[in-house]
Amino acid sequence: MRKVLVGALAALLLAGCGGSGGGAADGDLTSDKIELRFTWWGSDARHQRTQQVIDLWQKDHPNITVKGEFKEWNGYWDSLATTVAANDAPDVIQMDELYLASYAERGALLDLGTAGKNLAITDFDAKALATGAIDGKQYGLPTGVTTYSLIANTDLLAKYNVTLPDDATWTWDDLKSVGDRISKASGGEVTGLQSWGFDIGGVNIWARQNGASLYAPDGKVAIPADILAKYWQYLLDISKQGIAPPASVSVERAGAGLDQSGTATNKSAIGTWWNSQLTSLAKASGQNLKLLRIPGEGTATGAYYKPSMFWSISSRSKHPAEAAAFVNFLANSQEAADIMLTDRGIPANTKIRAALTGKLEGTDKAAAEFLDSVKVGEAPRVTPNGASDVEAILKRHTESVLFERETPQQAAEAFISELQAGIDAA
Amino acid sequence: MSAIGELQRLNTSTGGPPRKRDTKAALLFLLPWFAGILLITAGPVAASFVLGFTDYNLIQPPEFNGLENIQRMLTDERLHHSLGVTFTYVFVSVPLQLAAALGLAMLLDRGMRGLPFYRSAFYLPSLLGSSVAIAVLWRQIFGAEGLINQMLGFFGIEGTGWISDPDTALSTLIVLNVWTFGAPMVIFLAGLRQIPVMYYEAAQIDGAGRWTQFRRITVPLLSPIIFFNLVLQIIHAFQSFTQAFVVSGGTGGPSDSTMFYTLYLYQRGFHSFDMGYASALAWLLLLIIAAFTAVNFWAAKRWVFYDD
Numbered sequence: 153m154r155k156v157l158v159g160a161l162a163a164l165l166l167a168g169c170g171g172s173g174g175g176a177a178d179g180d181l182t183s184d185k186i187e188l189r190f191t192w193w194g195s196d197a198r199h200q201r202t203q204q205v206i207d208l209w210q211k212d213h214p215n216i217t218v219k220g221e222f223k224e225w226n227g228y229w230d231s232l233a234t235t236v237a238a239n240d241a242p243d244v245i246q247m248d249e250l251y252l253a254s255y256a257e258r259g260a261l262l263d264l265g266t267a268g269k270n271l272a273i274t275d276f277d278a279k280a281l282a283t284g285a286i287d288g289k290q291y292g293l294p295t296g297v298t299t300y301s302l303i304a305n306t307d308l309l310a311k312y313n314v315t316l317p318d319d320a321t322w323t324w325d326d327l328k329s330v331g332d333r334i335s336k337a338s339g340g341e342v343t344g345l346q347s348w349g350f351d352i353g354g355v356n357i358w359a360r361q362n363g364a365s366l367y368a369p370d371g372k373v374a375i376p377a378d379i380l381a382k383y384w385q386y387l388l389d390i391s392k393q394g395i396a397p398p399a400s401v402s403v404e405r406a407g408a409g410l411d412q413s414g415t416a417t418n419k420s421a422i423g424t425w426w427n428s429q430l431t432s433l434a435k436a437s438g439q440n441l442k443l444l445r446i447p448g449e450g451t452a453t454g455a456y457y458k459p460s461m462f463w464s465i466s467s468r469s470k471h472p473a474e475a476a477a478f479v480n481f482l483a484n485s486q487e488a489a490d491i492m493l494t495d496r497g498i499p500a501n502t503k504i505r506a507a508l509t510g511k512l513e514g515t516d517k518a519a520a521e522f523l524d525s526v527k528v529g530e531a532p533r534v535t536p537n538g539a540s541d542v543e544a545i546l547k548r549h550t551e552s553v554l555f556e557r558e559t560p561q562q563a564a565e566a567f568i569s570e571l572q573a574g575i576d577a578a
Numbered sequence: 579m580s581a582i583g584e585l586q587r588l589n590t591s592t593g594g595p596p597r598k599r600d601t602k603a604a605l606l607f608l609l610p611w612f613a614g615i616l617l618i619t620a621g622p623v624a625a626s627f628v629l630g631f632t633d634y635n636l637i638q639p640p641e642f643n644g645l646e647n648i649q650r651m652l653t654d655e656r657l658h659h660s661l662g663v664t665f666t667y668v669f670v671s672v673p674l675q676l677a678a679a680l681g682l683a684m685l686l687d688r689g690m691r692g693l694p695f696y697r698s699a700f701y702l703p704s705l706l707g708s709s710v711a712i713a714v715l716w717r718q719i720f721g722a723e724g725l726i727n728q729m730l731g732f733f734g735i736e737g738t739g740w741i742s743d744p745d746t747a748l749s750t751l752i753v754l755n756v757w758t759f760g761a762p763m764v765i766f767l768a769g770l771r772q773i774p775v776m777y778y779e780a781a782q783i784d785g786a787g788r789w790t791q792f793r794r795i796t797v798p799l800l801s802p803i804i805f806f807n808l809v810l811q812i813i814h815a816f817q818s819f820t821q822a823f824v825v826s827g828g829t830g831g832p833s834d835s836t837m838f839y840t841l842y843l844y845q846r847g848f849h850s851f852d853m854g855y856a857s858a859l860a861w862l863l864l865l866i867i868a869a870f871t872a873v874n875f876w877a878a879k880r881w882v883f884y885d886d
Binding site for chain 1: 635636637638721722738739741742743744745826827828829831832833834845848849850851852853
């Protein structure tokens with residue numbers, strides 16, 4: 153009886169999933185009037201640029217309406233999980249490295265290799281392409297690459313008369329003392345640093361500089377607890393010493409999104425960001441921002457190129473061929489690239505990248521030049537299936553550490569065992 | 579004591595149509611509700627019961643896993659923590675909310691001028707309280723640079739970020755729930771109106787003070803209403819979700835301090851792709867609420883006074 157019930161339920165849930173109504177991904181484009189849904193997360197600057205790209209594509213495809221659904225990062229993943237579960241996923245999905253395996257290994261994404269003539273991937277750098285492939289199937293096409301960096305507000309540095317050491321050789325202690333001088337010089341008006349225990353990039357860098365990595369190649373959690381504990385100790389120190397804002401302010405800002413961060417509101421002079429976020433931040437801040445290399449890179453390389461995000465297509469899309477054609481435009485069209493510039497990372501498409509480099513100006517140019525100047529190691533393993541909520545776990549323990557409800561050591565041990573449990577259960 | 583019963587009998591018997599027609603009319607009026615619950619609620623409820631015995635990641639078909647989800651509940655520390663947060667919320671906010679509701683209802687019952695205005699003004703928060711807009715407003719008011727801290731600033735007191743501090747975050751949600759006392763207040767007000775003035779007059783002549791009048795007349799005669807409000811508000815509080823979701827940005831943070839049971843359930847289901855376990859959690863919540871309601875009804879025999 154139970155089996156029958158479960159079976160019936162499964163049939164109910166999957167009813168309609170098999171719909172092959174739109175044909176194959178490599179089929180001819182329809183001339184019927186259809187609608188494609190396209191979803192992405194990001195800042196206001198990205199929404200405007202993306203809408204321009206959509207308008208451009210629709211000029212050539214008047215029968216296909218592309219409906220943009222954009223959200224802020226936090227709400228994006230709730231919404232995507234719900235729509236995928238309801239068999240109502242958008243056709244074209246902006247995907248992140250954290251979630252790629254979780255969606256792909258469960259069959260929610262289309263193998264882009266099956267799109268044939270509709271989607272060319274020949275101009276992509278092979279290493280970059282590999283970051284979007286799992287078991288030989290291309291589930292995501294990397295939009296671009298990005299690297300972890302510090303972004304400093306040079307107007308604030310000048311105002312408080314603080315000069316920076318050489319960022320090729322500086323240490324974490326140097327960063328601390330620079331931050332301290334800014335905090336003191338401003339008399340509490342701004343803080344030197346912005347706390348960064350809320351994204352996984354910082355943990356990856358810290359682990360790699362210490363000769364470890366967050367995950368082992370087989371997908372198990374590999375970071376030793378004492379290394380992770382030192383990471384949290386550093387964050388706790390700068391928060392308690394007034395170099396970074398007090399715990400409650402850091403927590404509040406971390407939950408509020410890019411436009412309300414300390415960097416964007418000019419309340420913290422230096423923060424950690426992905427270098428591709430420079431343009432969005434500069435737009436929000438209105439002041440002069442500069443990219444700096446992560447401290448500690450002079451002695452051990454922690455930096456890496458992260459695929460900033462991917463283009464993916466829902467495996468249940470009713471219009472896979474048209475969706476593939478649209479992704480082809482996003483990934484291979486020079487016109488589209490000229491609008492989006494470096495907002496989704498420095499393009500991973502080598503032709504586009506070469507053509508773009510000369511055209512970039514201002515912050516986009518600075519972001520591209522910075523990427524080339526950074527010495528990087530091998531990219532870390534893709535986030536394993538079952539670990540997509542790693543940042544939520546990280547954030548919770550950072551909060552507990554900053555409010556001194558957990559010692560860094562306790563937080564490190566709990567983080568590791570929780571993360572491993574999630575991976576084991578998937 | 580039978581004055582109220584007498585009144586009720588009078589009210590219902592004047593020009594009363596035959597009982598049968600009453601039943602028919604009632605069923606007719608209930609029809610939309612029945613249709614709704616059968617078509618929209620019952621299906622998912624039944625499905626979630628079955629899913630509670632499966633491993634279901636939202637994307638692939640569920641797999642039957644017996645009692646594994648129930649075993650997990652026993653050792654799931656974050657679940658136990660979320661139960662603690664929810665119980666604190668229910669048992670602190672509901673009594674405070676009902677006390678505020680009763681207090682204001684008694685004030686308004688004195689027949690002051692502009693009563694309809696005050697009644698509406700106090701009722702308004704109940705309509706808005708569980709909305710997203712108010713939760714967003716709450717974030718602003720209790721934020722590090724919010725209204726509360728600006729007011730405290732006038733007195734030279736430096737406040738914390740009330741919502742981003744794990745020591746105070748839950749309190750702000752409790753305040754939010756207490757603030758929505760309007761719905762029970764309106765019901766109390768109606769109940770107070772039913773108590774004949776002559777009891778109070780007689781008590782006054784006998785020399786009873788305000789407190790004695792409240793204890794000996796108001797509370798016993800109002801006890802069915804108090805009971806009704808208590809049951810309703812407890813169930814309501816157990817199910818709170820929107821406030822914590824919006825105020826904490828969906829995380830239940832900081833440090834899980836606002837991790838309501840419903841929010842944990844939601845996170846398991848939609849963030850961790852763990853819908854089988856989340857479905858089992860939903861049924862546990864149903865059982866908890868049912869148990870509390872049953873205890874409430876059992877205890878009611880001892881203190882609720884039905885006048886008939």
